[in-house]
Amino acid sequence: MLKTKEELTKLESNTFYDEGRYVIAYEDEGEENREIRMIFNEEDFNQVIDEYKDIYENVEVFSVAYADYHGIGYPDMTENEYLEWNNYGDINPIEHGGIFIKKSYDDPGDNSYDVVTINRVSNADQTLDENMWVLSNMHFDMDNLDWVDWKAVCDSTEIGKDNREIDQIIALWYYYGTDEFGVTEVIEGEKNVIKELATFDIQI
Numbered sequence: 777m778l779k780t781k782e783e784l785t786k787l788e789s790n791t792f793y794d795e796g797r798y799v800i801a802y803e804d805e806g807e808e809n810r811e812i813r814m815i816f817n818e819e820d821f822n823q824v825i826d827e828y829k830d831i832y833e834n835v836e837v838f839s840v841a842y843a844d845y846h847g848i849g850y851p852d853m854t855e856n857e858y859l860e861w862n863n864y865g866d867i868n869p870i871e872h873g874g875i876f877i878k879k880s881y882d883d884p885g886d887n888s889y890d891v892v893t894i895n896r897v898s899n900a901d902q903t904l905d906e907n908m909w910v911l912s913n914m915h916f917d918m919d920n921l922d923w924v925d926w927k928a929v930c931d932s933t934e935i936g937k938d939n940r941e942i943d944q945i946i947a948l949w950y951y952y953g954t955d956e957f958g959v960t961e962v963i964e965g966e967k968n969v970i971k972e973l974a975t976f977d978i979q980i
Contacts, residue, residue, distance in 0.1 A: 914958030
């Protein structure tokens with residue numbers, strides 16, 4: 777049975793309770809196979825709970841941090857609700873880095889994804905710059921990756937062609953960097969970062 781915010785606060789310890797963002801997770805053949813159905817914010821809590829409580833039997837609600845801590849994963853983005861941006865990076869993307877992914881709208885017949893990442897600039901001494909960020913804008917065509925050295929990618933990231941496409945995308949970015957898939961720009965100032973993300977319809 778879905779829980780209220782008050783019940784959720786009592787259930788989840790302060791170690792991973794975050795009242796800002798929540799997930800609806802559904803079970804696929806048992807609790808050990810929970811997957812995230814959707815992500816929603818504090819202001820949408822009551823509306824989402826009302827919509828889901830009478831529709832799905834095997835669902836639960838958790839904070840995003842709780843889901844991450846317990847390894848409750850994301851399903852492949854095959855349904856319409858996953859055509860919107862989802863952050864597969866840190867819950868605080870401005871401070872610790874964000875990886876935003878969604879299905880591409882350019883050609884509905886293509887199996888491709890748009891990806892935007894944001895990370896603080898690393899200084900020469902390996903510290904993070906307090907006022908500079910790197911934003912990458914990329915496009916991944918999953919049907920045209922014959923050039924990829926999957927063995928090398930797998931050796932480096934432990935992710936291969938048999939993994940979920942979301943995991944493949946992140947592994948490819950880690951291994952090959954941005955240049956193979958898009959462009960990078962350096963942005964000064966947090967307000968400018970938020971403004972630039974908004975041009976992609978990514979709201980922080």
